[in-house]
Amino acid sequence: MPALDLTRTSVELTADLVDVFSVSGSETELADLVEQALRPHTHLEVLRDGDAVIARTNLGRARRAVIAGHLDTVPVNDNLPSRLDGDGILWGRGTVDMKGGCAVLLKLAAELTDPAVDVTWVWYDNEEVAAELNGLGRVSRTRPDWLAADFAILAEPTDAEIEGGCNGTLRAEIRTRGRRAHSARAWAGDNAIHKAAPVLALLAAYEARTVEVDGLAYREGLSAVGISGGVAGNVVPDEAVVTVNYRFAPDKTGGDAEAYIRELFADYDLRITDLADGARPGLDDPLAQAFVASVGSAARPKYGWTDVARFAALGIPAVNYGPGDPALAHADDERVPVEQIERVEAGLRTWLTS
Amino acid sequence: MPALDLTRTSVELTADLVDVFSVSGSETELADLVEQALRPHTHLEVLRDGDAVIARTNLGRARRAVIAGHLDTVPVNDNLPSRLDGDGILWGRGTVDMKGGCAVLLKLAAELTDPAVDVTWVWYDNEEVAAELNGLGRVSRTRPDWLAADFAILAEPTDAEIEGGCNGTLRAEIRTRGRRAHSARAWAGDNAIHKAAPVLALLAAYEARTVEVDGLAYREGLSAVGISGGVAGNVVPDEAVVTVNYRFAPDKTGGDAEAYIRELFADYDLRITDLADGARPGLDDPLAQAFVASVGSAARPKYGWTDVARFAALGIPAVNYGPGDPALAHADDERVPVEQIERVEAGLRTWLTS
Numbered sequence: 001m002p003a004l005d006l007t008r009t010s011v012e013l014t015a016d017l018v019d020v021f022s023v024s025g026s027e028t029e030l031a032d033l034v035e036q037a038l039r040p041h042t043h044l045e046v047l048r049d050g051d052a053v054i055a056r057t058n059l060g061r062a063r064r065a066v067i068a069g070h071l072d073t074v075p076v077n078d079n080l081p082s083r084l085d086g087d088g089i090l091w092g093r094g095t096v097d098m099k100g101g102c103a104v105l106l107k108l109a110a111e112l113t114d115p116a117v118d119v120t121w122v123w124y125d126n127e128e129v130a131a132e133l134n135g136l137g138r139v140s141r142t143r144p145d146w147l148a149a150d151f152a153i154l155a156e157p158t159d160a161e162i163e164g165g166c167n168g169t170l171r172a173e174i175r176t177r178g179r180r181a182h183s184a185r186a187w188a189g190d191n192a193i194h195k196a197a198p199v200l201a202l203l204a205a206y207e208a209r210t211v212e213v214d215g216l217a218y219r220e221g222l223s224a225v226g227i228s229g230g231v232a233g234n235v236v237p238d239e240a241v242v243t244v245n246y247r248f249a250p251d252k253t254g255g256d257a258e259a260y261i262r263e264l265f266a267d268y269d270l271r272i273t274d275l276a277d278g279a280r281p282g283l284d285d286p287l288a289q290a291f292v293a294s295v296g297s298a299a300r301p302k303y304g305w306t307d308v309a310r311f312a313a314l315g316i317p318a319v320n321y322g323p324g325d326p327a328l329a330h331a332d333d334e335r336v337p338v339e340q341i342e343r344v345e346a347g348l349r350t351w352l353t354s
Numbered sequence: 355m356p357a358l359d360l361t362r363t364s365v366e367l368t369a370d371l372v373d374v375f376s377v378s379g380s381e382t383e384l385a386d387l388v389e390q391a392l393r394p395h396t397h398l399e400v401l402r403d404g405d406a407v408i409a410r411t412n413l414g415r416a417r418r419a420v421i422a423g424h425l426d427t428v429p430v431n432d433n434l435p436s437r438l439d440g441d442g443i444l445w446g447r448g449t450v451d452m453k454g455g456c457a458v459l460l461k462l463a464a465e466l467t468d469p470a471v472d473v474t475w476v477w478y479d480n481e482e483v484a485a486e487l488n489g490l491g492r493v494s495r496t497r498p499d500w501l502a503a504d505f506a507i508l509a510e511p512t513d514a515e516i517e518g519g520c521n522g523t524l525r526a527e528i529r530t531r532g533r534r535a536h537s538a539r540a541w542a543g544d545n546a547i548h549k550a551a552p553v554l555a556l557l558a559a560y561e562a563r564t565v566e567v568d569g570l571a572y573r574e575g576l577s578a579v580g581i582s583g584g585v586a587g588n589v590v591p592d593e594a595v596v597t598v599n600y601r602f603a604p605d606k607t608g609g610d611a612e613a614y615i616r617e618l619f620a621d622y623d624l625r626i627t628d629l630a631d632g633a634r635p636g637l638d639d640p641l642a643q644a645f646v647a648s649v650g651s652a653a654r655p656k657y658g659w660t661d662v663a664r665f666a667a668l669g670i671p672a673v674n675y676g677p678g679d680p681a682l683a684h685a686d687d688e689r690v691p692v693e694q695i696e697r698v699e700a701g702l703r704t705w706l707t708s
Contacts, residue, residue, distance in 0.1 A: 247538050
């Protein structure tokens, strides 16, 4: 693979990054290319942890921003190499999630030798797989000082808009129990699937809150995302499991959310299988307000959970800002309008040079 | 394997049959032994179809009974060879389902050279697997004349009581549909699992009929036997499937049962996946009444579907009568009190010699 040329446009650089295969767990080649491209830039201190690369200015500014993107992608499905069509759309795995953002960060890291705030640029690994493998999580546990900052921007696809914070997410298994019997003598058993009726009725009737946090309106949701039960075609089943996913506004902690769900399903055996705090948008910070002003459009709430919550857990307010439609993030026809890549580059550049 | 000795007691003969491995599809060795043991008995015409063996008297009696048992078993699970304990319990795969019955039939076929009615004795294959493989079904399609009779007894385990006819059985998949969305934006989707709430509520509230047919009270049942749905932990699912099993009294045909279930779930996409008519007990026939009198206890209804329905489909009223507790039929600790084997032998012998 040829070295990355950071003098190319951010759109060209996006295509270059997309064309280096980097499905989660296979990021080393791309991380090496990123590190090698940054090393010559003497205004940057370049650090490496596994397949995460960090480059930071040390200009003694009063304030510091961390700006991050992940290098890995979900599996490729006949959608590489990248292809730029005549309508200014760049197609291919990773164009949205999130090599467009990574390319902008690389270009600006190299070019902005004298930014208005100190910047810690981060490219990390394993965002698309199990949380315990997440490269940003690893660095935040083992090298929290590398991430120290007053404000964070994560280049998640947002259609080039600022999306503040994120909702938290909780998953729980709600289990009903009964007694097995041959279905020819159903009265001898106690049907656990039938007992799930009120659980589903509660979910069907549930009205989710919309909550304002730091000026943004967060809409919640409570959904069954799975249901299973049954032993065989002639057996009254003794167990059924409904898996629910609760997306909660960042005014609640994970603990609040768990207590709420436990109370809602108090009559049932409930096990929490996954719980991640949300993140407040932190848009009351003057640094954040200056960024919003530079981008020039109002911030929106982020509904999906993203790694901004890892910054929030370090006490760093964080927003999402990157090119691409999040609904196309893992789609086989993943594609980004190059205009959005250029717009995100301009937004960050304006803020960091003003 | 040594030849079967039909002069041994029916209990000893049960152990001999149990000790010949005959999981469905592997019945040839046992069928060969049965055929070879019967061939020397000149009062019997011995017929063979695949691994089914038929032996019949041709005494010109006014009436004929068919008495049948299946040679195959469900898979062995460390429960062979057979073992007779000190309390008169014979343990092992097939002791209940249904080599005790097969042994009684073999012994009586050999000994009763002059029965009161002509008898067609049947030992068949593949009862424990897919219906299309069933040996009795095969013979009834290809050689219905071999099964011609006025009354049928099937040696299914009934704790040595007469259980008349059987309920029918219908399975259906009830499908709800919605629209996928990311669960972080649940309002953009339409949750198919939530839509299954009224299906489960209907099942939970359902009150099954009890119906008298030919003097026996058949209890029905409607059970969810399976439920599934879900795409991933962060996706509002677009489909859920509830599988129900309806056990219907033999006053309904399969067609009646299907119409009833389609009306009950008229609001849903419903697909019938399995449907088998039940069987009337036919206990109004004098031949059946004489049999009940010989056994000496009142007949009960059979709830589970059995191959008596195959006789019913040929126009032959049929009852179940065999040693063993049906609840132990497929259990790893399958076992039969030898007293029940002896009782079934005596019941059939009394009837056929009176």
